[in-house]
Amino acid sequence: MYITRPSEEKCKMINRNKLGRALRGALIKAKAERRLICGLLPAIAYLEKSPEDVVLCVLPQTRPGDAANHIQTVLLHAFCYENYIPVLEVDSSQKLATYCGVAKKSIDSGQCNCAIIVRDERIQLSENDSIPMSPTEQTLADFYECTIEESPRPVIELPI
Template sequence: MAQPKDGDSATHMHEVLLEAFCYENDIYVIKVDDATKMSRILGQDSVESCCLVQKVWADAPEEQLTKAENQLVDYCEAHWDAPQQPIVQLPAV
């Protein structure tokens, strides 16, 4: 999720509801500093405020994560119950 622009109350409410849904359904949420940077990293023309990234598992009996994926999961689990999620500063791409 990217930070909404100041004064954009509709997007803010949308994000609050989306975060609540994700929390209730055990979906990790990572907040980032800028939607434009997130769009570039994902190779998209534009991402308005959030995107859903889904891991497609191979037909393996057990989950096999890369080191980067494990770090991402560890980060999400470490901040799962935080009253306020930290905002990840994305690199300029």
């Protein structure tokens, strides 16, 4: 599967100020539909088994001094890039944990270092092998494609 880059006009139309709310909505909806996988190890296990079914990967910014987590994140970014999986970086692992429904104990320790949204298996794949996405998920994937060459990568601020 190959994701095509959106047009310049479409890239300019993406409202970066609303991306945090859009991502929060996509995470909550995916959780309700049982399409959300939280945690680095469960996400890696799913990616290893079925990378073609992953719609988005969401990672919080790595904290300075957390070398092990940084290395895992870099490797996960590379794997997703090789498999055409959009990766969005967010400002807070605690907010991400809240939207994913991670246990309060884990939230207090800041433990939600990865979340992936997988495709809805009830929807058949189209003839062009593109993963079916909701309009919000498509906007988030378009944002990734529009900003793929930006350095440093943009960080989406999740609302409280």
